[in-house]
Amino acid sequence: MESEGRARIKLLVSIQPGLHLRELQRQIGLSFSSTRYHVDKLAKEGEIDRVEDNGYSRIYPVGTDSKDRILLSLVRRKTDHEILSWFLTEKSITQQRLSEVTALSKSTISEHLASLLELGVVKTRVGGERRIFELAEPAKMYGLMSRHPVLLEKATSRFIDLWDF
Amino acid sequence: MLDITDGIVHALLVSFSGVVLLISLLAYAERKTSRYFFLCLAFAFLAASEVVGLMEAWFLSTQLIFIPSTGIHLSHFLEFLMLASFSLALLVRN
Numbered sequence: 001m002e003s004e005g006r007a008r009i010k011l012l013v014s015i016q017p018g019l020h021l022r023e024l025q026r027q028i029g030l031s032f033s034s035t036r037y038h039v040d041k042l043a044k045e046g047e048i049d050r051v052e053d054n055g056y057s058r059i060y061p062v063g064t065d066s067k068d069r070i071l072l073s074l075v076r077r078k079t080d081h082e083i084l085s086w087f088l089t090e091k092s093i094t095q096q097r098l099s100e101v102t103a104l105s106k107s108t109i110s111e112h113l114a115s116l117l118e119l120g121v122v123k124t125r126v127g128g129e130r131r132i133f134e135l136a137e138p139a140k141m142y143g144l145m146s147r148h149p150v151l152l153e154k155a156t157s158r159f160i161d162l163w164d165f
Numbered sequence: 166m167l168d169i170t171d172g173i174v175h176a177l178l179v180s181f182s183g184v185v186l187l188i189s190l191l192a193y194a195e196r197k198t199s200r201y202f203f204l205c206l207a208f209a210f211l212a213a214s215e216v217v218g219l220m221e222a223w224f225l226s227t228q229l230i231f232i233p234s235t236g237i238h239l240s241h242f243l244e245f246l247m248l249a250s251f252s253l254a255l256l257v258r259n
Contacts, residue, residue, distance in 0.1 A: 152191070156195065159189065
């Protein structure tokens with residue numbers, strides 16, 4: 001029974017790397033403490049990697065490189081996900097256009113773009129008088145983004161969490 | 166005579182209760198426990214009650230529909246069933 005639970009955890013993490021503990025618990029259907037126990041055991045045995053990220057405990061298949069971890073973590077954050085979605089839609093985009101389409105302030109966009117540039121997720125080129133931003137690896141990002149749950153899945157997940165006591 | 170604003174409000178109530186019912190069904194499909202089953206049931210009764218309310222507003226000039234030979238208002242009975250289902254969802258072990 002114990003090994004079955006751990007096998008399921010490993011399978012889920014391999015399909016959805018970067019899952020956080022709560023999300024994993026919800027999908028696996030065990031209690032939170034049992035899930036945490038199995039995750040701790042697997043992490044201790046080197047079967048999975050558990051990383052603390054902005055208050056979330058994210059779980060990755062063992063051997064996931066640090067750059068991929070960062071990307072997976074980014075696509076699971078709301079604002080970064082929204083900004084990156086626009087990169088996939090428009091391919092090349094200016095800071096002003098991003099601010100218009102996302103309805104986020106210029107300073108918020110600037111802050112996120114700076115961090116995406118630093119991480120090497122986006123690159124920049126000069127087009128006329130403006131800086132144009134593009135994804136460094138659009139195909140890779142498309143693959144990662146398509147794993148992100150849609151609104152209905154998010155609502156279901158929140159509904160489950162709300163009644164899970 | 167149908168009050169347009171009231172008619173729209175009833176249509177919105179049916180739509181929103183349908184969305185919540187859908188979410189609860191997806192939650193049940195994922196977890197398959199008795200708690201989520203009773204929650205689905207509760208939201209199904211809520212949606213049914215809202216449909217009855219819509220029919221009363223749109224087609225019966227807000228006249229209430231009764232359950233035959235009982236004297237009970239159908240929408241009230243559905244609300245009672247909804248509350249009973251919520252209570253069961255709270256009481257059962259997950």
